[in-house]
Amino acid sequence: MTVSEFEDAVWALEGVRIVIRAPAETIVGDYDFRNAANERWGTTQWLRNRVEPRVDGNPISVLQGDGEEPHGRVILRTLRASYA
Numbered sequence: 001m002t003v004s005e006f007e008d009a010v011w012a013l014e015g016v017r018i019v020i021r022a023p024a025e026t027i028v029g030d031y032d033f034r035n036a037a038n039e040r041w042g043t044t045q046w047l048r049n050r051v052e053p054r055v056d057g058n059p060i061s062v063l064q065g066d067g068e069e070p071h072g073r074v075i076l077r078t079l080r081a082s083y084a
Contacts (some may be wrong), residue, residue, distance in 0.1 A: 001030045003058070010051070015080045018044040018051065029054030037076055044072030 009031040047074035
């Protein structure tokens with residue numbers, strides 16, 4: 001899966017926008033989860049458990065609905081609601 005496909009897969013399942021700082025054609029692991037992460041997880045917990053193990057050390061930015069990066073304790077429920 002390319003970085004671009006990975007970012008799209010995360011958005012489709014999790015409802016969270018991420019940007020992986022690598023060329024769009026870079027190959028990373030699949031985002032092959034069937035269910036979205038628990039809405040009570042913090043952003044940092046979600047990144048450590050689901051995203052970081054699959055992106056081969058490439059830097060990741062999480063973006064809120066206003067384009068800003070949230071601090072790591074923002075829970076996923078709040079982050080997802082920021083896009084509405």
